[in-house]
Amino acid sequence: MAMTWNSLVYLLxxxxxYLAGAxxxxxxxxxxxxxxxxx
Amino acid sequence: xxxxxxxxxxxxxxxxxxxxxxxxLGYAARRILHAGxxxxxxxxxxxxxxxxxxEPRRPxxxxxxxxxxxxxxxxxxxxxxNKPTEPVRATGKPVSTPAPKPPARAKISDPRPATLPAPxxxxxxxxxxxxxxxxxxxxxxxxxGIFHIDQIAGWSKANVDWVDAQLASKGRIRRERWVEQARxxxxxxxxx
Numbered sequence: 001m002a003m004t005w006n007s008l009v010y011l012l013x014x015x016x017x018y019l020a021g022a023x024x025x026x027x028x029x030x031x032x033x034x035x036x037x038x039x
Numbered sequence: 040x041x042x043x044x045x046x047x048x049x050x051x052x053x054x055x056x057x058x059x060x061x062x063x064l065g066y067a068a069r070r071i072l073h074a075g076x077x078x079x080x081x082x083x084x085x086x087x088x089x090x091x092x093x094e095p096r097r098p099x100x101x102x103x104x105x106x107x108x109x110x111x112x113x114x115x116x117x118x119x120x121n122k123p124t125e126p127v128r129a130t131g132k133p134v135s136t137p138a139p140k141p142p143a144r145a146k147i148s149d150p151r152p153a154t155l156p157a158p159x160x161x162x163x164x165x166x167x168x169x170x171x172x173x174x175x176x177x178x179x180x181x182x183x184g185i186f187h188i189d190q191i192a193g194w195s196k197a198n199v200d201w202v203d204a205q206l207a208s209k210g211r212i213r214r215e216r217w218v219e220q221a222r223x224x225x226x227x228x229x230x231x
Contacts, residue, residue: 003049011046011053018050019057026061033062034069 150201152194154184164188168224171215179206191221 012019158164163186166177183205185191194202194217203212212218 003052007046007049008053011049015050015053019053022054022057023061023064026058026063027065027068028061029058030062030065030067031069032065034066034073036073 150197152185152198152202153190155186155190156184158186166191169215169217169220171211171217171220176206176208188221189225191217192225194218194221 158181163181166172166180166185166188167174168188169191172180180186180191180202183202185202199212199218203210206212
């Protein structure tokens with residue numbers, strides 16, 4: 001059950017497109033969640 | 040079976056981590072960009088400098104223009120408002136819309152907003168709080184006798200047209216909703 005280094009590398013190699021997609025979605029969400037402060 | 044579950048859990052954790060990382064990166068990137076833009080915006084503001092070419096007789100300096108308009112235009116003073124700056128909404132409507140006039144200038148059809156000879160209490164408001172007003176426009180407004188946010192909040196349509204013509208800002212006051220912003224700001228100031 002524990003996440004080992006080997007399994008992490010395997011998952012990164014296997015699912016990197018999905019991880020990149022999740023990162024891109026997060027990027028958009030984070031970008032849009034920033035509300036400029038009122039002067 | 041258990042390895043399958045572990046695999047799924049690990050993948051989901053990784054996906055979540057990637058999403059959260061993206062969130063943080065996006066937020067930080069926009070924050071940094073916004074901070075940079077804020078400092079850059081304060082410098083240029085070239086709008087006042089690009090004064091209206093169609094009327095070469097008018098002086099560039101808003102204070103001098105104000106003085107000239109006071110000399111030239113007796114009470115009706117509509118020609119200034121009807122100047123063909125831009126076909127926004129100003130030309131479609133009659134200019135002499137009755138508005139909640141500030142008491143300082145009691146003339147009915149006078150499109151000039153109420154001005155002050157000096158800021159109340161000796162300190163002018165920071166007009167740059169209104170988005171769209173930069174240092175140059177703020178200086179021009181102060182030269183006209185507009186020092187406070189609540190003065191802008193009290194502008195009527197005719198006032199807006201008049202100031203727009205004075206600043207040669209081609210409808211910017213409406214586009215950037217200075218009066219609404221000023222009302223919000225003065226409201227929030229009153230609350231505080």
